[in-house]
Amino acid sequence: MSTQLWLENITKEYGDGDTTVKVLKNVSLEVKAGEFVAVVGPSGAGKSTFLSIAGALLSPTRGKIVIGNQDISTLSDKELNAIRLQRIGFVFQSANLIPYLTVRDQLLLIAELAGNHNKEAEKRADELLLRLGLAHRADHYPESLSGGERQRVAIARAWMNNPEIILADEPTASLDSERGRDVVEMLADEVKLRQKAAVMVTHDKRMLDLVDRVVYIEDGMLSERPEQVPHPVH
Amino acid sequence: MFLALREMKHAKLRYGLIGLIMVLIAWLVLFVSGLAAGLASDNAASIKHMNATHLVLQEESDHRLTRSALELSALDEVQQAVGEAESAALGVRMSTLTKEGETKKTDATFFAVDVNGMLAPKIIEGSMITDVTETEVVADASLKEEGFRLGDTIHDQATDLTYTIVGFTEGQSFSHSPVVFMNLKAWEQAQPKHGGADVGPLVQAIAMNTDNDTAAKVSAELEGVEVITKADAMQGIPGYKEEQGSLLMMIVFLFVIAAFVLAVFFYVITIQKMNQFGVLKAIGAKTTYLARNLIGQVLILSLVSLFISIALTYGVAYMLPASMPFDLSPMLTLGCSALFLVVALLGSLLSLYRVAKIDAIEAIGRAA
Ligand SMILES: Nc1ncnc2c1ncn2[C@@H]1O[C@H](COP(=O)(O)OP(=O)(O)O)[C@@H](O)[C@H]1O
Ligand SMILES: [Mg+2]
Numbered sequence: 001m002s003t004q005l006w007l008e009n010i011t012k013e014y015g016d017g018d019t020t021v022k023v024l025k026n027v028s029l030e031v032k033a034g035e036f037v038a039v040v041g042p043s044g045a046g047k048s049t050f051l052s053i054a055g056a057l058l059s060p061t062r063g064k065i066v067i068g069n070q071d072i073s074t075l076s077d078k079e080l081n082a083i084r085l086q087r088i089g090f091v092f093q094s095a096n097l098i099p100y101l102t103v104r105d106q107l108l109l110i111a112e113l114a115g116n117h118n119k120e121a122e123k124r125a126d127e128l129l130l131r132l133g134l135a136h137r138a139d140h141y142p143e144s145l146s147g148g149e150r151q152r153v154a155i156a157r158a159w160m161n162n163p164e165i166i167l168a169d170e171p172t173a174s175l176d177s178e179r180g181r182d183v184v185e186m187l188a189d190e191v192k193l194r195q196k197a198a199v200m201v202t203h204d205k206r207m208l209d210l211v212d213r214v215v216y217i218e219d220g221m222l223s224e225r226p227e228q229v230p231h232p233v234h
Numbered sequence: 235m236f237l238a239l240r241e242m243k244h245a246k247l248r249y250g251l252i253g254l255i256m257v258l259i260a261w262l263v264l265f266v267s268g269l270a271a272g273l274a275s276d277n278a279a280s281i282k283h284m285n286a287t288h289l290v291l292q293e294e295s296d297h298r299l300t301r302s303a304l305e306l307s308a309l310d311e312v313q314q315a316v317g318e319a320e321s322a323a324l325g326v327r328m329s330t331l332t333k334e335g336e337t338k339k340t341d342a343t344f345f346a347v348d349v350n351g352m353l354a355p356k357i358i359e360g361s362m363i364t365d366v367t368e369t370e371v372v373a374d375a376s377l378k379e380e381g382f383r384l385g386d387t388i389h390d391q392a393t394d395l396t397y398t399i400v401g402f403t404e405g406q407s408f409s410h411s412p413v414v415f416m417n418l419k420a421w422e423q424a425q426p427k428h429g430g431a432d433v434g435p436l437v438q439a440i441a442m443n444t445d446n447d448t449a450a451k452v453s454a455e456l457e458g459v460e461v462i463t464k465a466d467a468m469q470g471i472p473g474y475k476e477e478q479g480s481l482l483m484m485i486v487f488l489f490v491i492a493a494f495v496l497a498v499f500f501y502v503i504t505i506q507k508m509n510q511f512g513v514l515k516a517i518g519a520k521t522t523y524l525a526r527n528l529i530g531q532v533l534i535l536s537l538v539s540l541f542i543s544i545a546l547t548y549g550v551a552y553m554l555p556a557s558m559p560f561d562l563s564p565m566l567t568l569g570c571s572a573l574f575l576v577v578a579l580l581g582s583l584l585s586l587y588r589v590a591k592i593d594a595i596e597a598i599g600r601a602a
Contacts, residue, residue: 057516057594078520084594085518096513098237100244105236112236113519141244157517 003066004197005031005054005165010063012049023049024060025220031165031197036188038208039201041217047201048169050217054199055088055167056080068164085114089158091168091187095150097142103153104129104138110160128156132186148179155186166191166198177206184210237514238530249535252499256539257546259492260574263485264547267570268562270481276559277477278468279407280345285352286441288449289324289467293460297470299326303436306418308456312440315452320443322351325421325435327392328409334387334396340380342373343408344390346421346437353441355415360384360401368420372401374412379557388414393424409472439467489577496532496581504528504585511589512596521590528585536578540571 012024023046031037039047052058053065056072059080064073072083084090097106104125111121129135132152142150151171158166168187172180184200184207191198200211208214216223242249275282281299290312295302304323312321325346330339347353349365355372363370373382382388382399389396397416406413416424422435442449442461453461462470469475504511511524544567551560 052595055516081515081518081520081594084516090516092513092516096509098510098513100241101237105240109236110517113517113523117236161518 002033003030004033006066007054008064010053010060013061023220027222031199033197034195036191036198036211038211038214039199039217040214045217046220047217051167051169051201055090056083086161087164089163089166091154091158091171093170093173095154097150097153099142102139102141103134106153106157107160110157114161128159132156147174151175151183166196168200170201172204235530238527253535253539255495256535257542259488260540260543261546263488263570264543266481266484267566268560270478271566272559272561273477275561276407277410277474278471279405280413281464281468283405286443288442288444288461288463290440290459290461293458297462297466299438299467302438306434306437309440311456312442312452316442316444316448322348322353322441323437324353324439324441326438330391332389333382334389341411343411343413345413345415346418347415349417355403355406357401358404362401363417365417368423369397370400371397372403372415373399374406375402375404376412395424493577493581496578497584500582500585504588508592509596511592512594515594524589525586528582528589532578532582536575540574
């Protein structure tokens with residue numbers, strides 16, 4: 001199976017000059033097509049930072065990011081924008097829908113941004129909504145949806161541009177465990193069905209049986225098992 | 235425009251209210267502009283539409299026609315410089331009239347002109363005065379509203395002389411009073427008799443139709459005169475500068491207010507939507523795309539507001555009484571509207587700057 005996402009020796013420091021905080025220290029991760037990886041770790045460990053770097057939202061201080069077979073570490077902001085639009089799907093912690101767009105328009109916005117808002121895009125949006133059980137909500141605004149429905153819309157939006165990689169930052173944080181599990185199952189199904197690479201940050205240990213692999217981030221280090229995290233010498 | 239239109243549709247009340255404020259401001263801008271133009275021509279029509287480019291006044295008269303006094307002999311020298319047909323003497327005197335046999339007083343301004351020269355008024359009713367009569371005048375048609383008719387005899391309070399109206403002209407006013415034309419002969423009769431040598435009648439100005447270079451030459455060659463442009467002469471009409479100045483100040487303030495209202499409105503909305511813009515950028519929206527939508531909203535709001543306020547302005551103007559000095563030409567409307575759009579766009583710059591600065595990373599919930 002081919003590698004879809006490859007992060008190599010990523011280091012991220014926040015701050016300027018003398019007061020830098022090293023949030024990620026030489027972190028590497030490889031995700032193959034069809035693989036669903038969960039990232040767990042204590043709050044403030046750097047999980048969101050890691051995911052943002054994987055999603056081209058944030059550039060690392062050092063290190064290399066390869067999406068498909070393209071090295072994106074050297075691209076300009078504008079080129080990263082296009083990468084995010086065409087190759088990456090995000091699901092944020094709170095669904096982060098646009099309040100004044102109907103459910104259907106949330107999906108069409110992606111097509112609009114990509115400049116291919118046409119009949120085909122509309123068909124695709126309707127199909128996605130049907131698959132995620134949202135067809136009857138197509139003309140509703142986010143304010144009238146439940147938390148679970150909103151998160152499902154966010155997932156549909158992430159799939160709309162048919163990305164190679166799906167990144168989700170605590171997508172179940174605002175849901176009860178049953179709804180949360182539904183949402184993660186949907187992600188897992190899609191990964192298997194379409195051979196996507198997916199990375200999900202989560203707090204919820206009960207979701208870990210749905211993923212292929214779990215990695216742990218603590219103190220800026222990443223490991224495959226929690227007990228293997230070496231404690232850095234201060 | 236995908237976002238712009240949907241957002242405005244969803245937040246109808248919010249955008250409707252700001253649109254209403256814009257309508258009111260634009261309406262006021264147009265109305266005051268029309269009023270300023272109307273008052274300007276009501277006040278100074280005779281000078282504004284005068285067939286002349288420059289006026290020769292006595293020096294130190296501070297651009298005021300009514301303060302100037304020139305001997306008629308100055309005309310000969312001006313005529314030599316610019317040509318006989320391109321210059322003419324002008325007498326100006328503000329006075330009060332009564333209709334013979336009545337006591338009601340009316341302000342008016344007497345203009346003395348060569349009836350065959352370039353300043354002769356256009357007759358719309360009755361006949362022109364001859365250059366020999368001493369008792370006939372041509373009056374501005376607005377005097378008809380005061381009850382004056384052809385053949386009526388008017389009494390000039392300042393000189394105690396009487397004249398007969400033989401013709402009417404139109405669009406002739408000076409310092410908001412109608413103008414009554416007489417010939418230079420009648421003018422001479424009305425002058426106070428000087429004790430000493432007879433110097434002939436005094437006039438207030440010599441009007442010229444010429445270019446700036448010749449005007450400067452006349453100014454340099456003639457003793458004791460100053461040469462001003464027609465625009466200067468309008469500014470020198472009693473009350474003109476003050477009237478136009480205060481109206482202009484109102485208009486400028488209204489434009490500034492419009493800019494600030496829009497700037498604050500869009501700034502507040504933009505600040506409220508920071509997280510949303512972060513999400514949009516995170517899912518791949520370019521800054522230019524977001525900027526286009528913001529500008530789109532500003533333009534839609536301004537254009538719709540302008541359209542409504544133009545309709546309102548013309549609607550109200552239609553209902554105004556004819557005597558109300560209101561004159562809103564399509565050019566003036568267009569000019570004000572264009573300026574309004576520019577001002578609105580300027581007002582949105584601050585928000586555009588904020589949108590450009592927003593980072594996609596805002597979208598990710600961070601550990602505090
Ligand atoms: N923009 C930033 N500037 C400075 N420090 C930051 C910034 N973003 C995150 N951090 C810090 O980096 C650390 C990791 O944050 P984050 O990746 O959000 O953690 P997690 O998602 O695992 O809870 C935290 O200590 C946080 O305070
Ligand atoms: Mg986080």
